[in-house]
Amino acid sequence: MATFFFFYFAGVIVLTSFLVVALRNPVYSALSLLIMFFHVAGLYVTLHAEFLAAVQIIVYAGAILVLYLFVVMLLNVRQEQRYHPQVKLGVLLGVTVLAEVLLLAYYRSFVPPVLDAAPAGVVESTGNTESIGELLYSTYLFPFEVASLILLVAMIGAVILAKKDLFSEQ
């Protein structure tokens, strides 16, 4: 059953990520990215990361993708040629990198070491959200604050960049 779910999610993820790159209309690209986000969330559930699955749907599918669709519909640009002239070079590079990674994964298939004792941070009796919260507010407290600062700076930067009279001097 776990195998079936993995291959279902993986197949849909690969298919929709190809469609994001290949489709002509940016709205369709964004919508196939939405389907991909949902299936990545499903993959997280099979990996026992339920909190991240919920956050993936709320933040990525709910906030980020809506922002993309807003901008796509705001600009509403038609274009004839969708691919850059360097398409051959790009595909060649992609195939090379992918072949390298697949060869590495095939020849040195990674076996995780057998853990003798339950390590810190994972206790099966506490939930996924609880253990993430404890780790986030104890060990990673400073990066958490820095992340909030990044969001503040991004918000101010977005407001200033999107202002109409950015380049005109008063």
Next chain:
Amino acid sequence: MIPLSYYVILSSIVFVTGLVGVLIRRNIIIILLSVELMLNATNINFVAFSHFFQNMTGQVFVFFALTVAAAEVAVGLAIIIALYRSKNTINVDEFQLLKW
């Protein structure tokens, strides 16, 4: 039990798709969407390794990657809107102000 290398292969396929998308598309919005693909590929890797090593740190890093992705989208889309105002196009070939 799915082997860990399957997750690595899946995320590398998605990552390379995003990389090729950044290289070959002309529409700057699709380029940003391809960057999102690459970020999701790394997130899949983080969660898979976190599950196999039984260590929550990977999931915390996915949380931070998500924060940075949200900030990147906000700033990137603002830059796209500013570029569209000044050039009236979103084709990346037209943006060559910094080229020499």
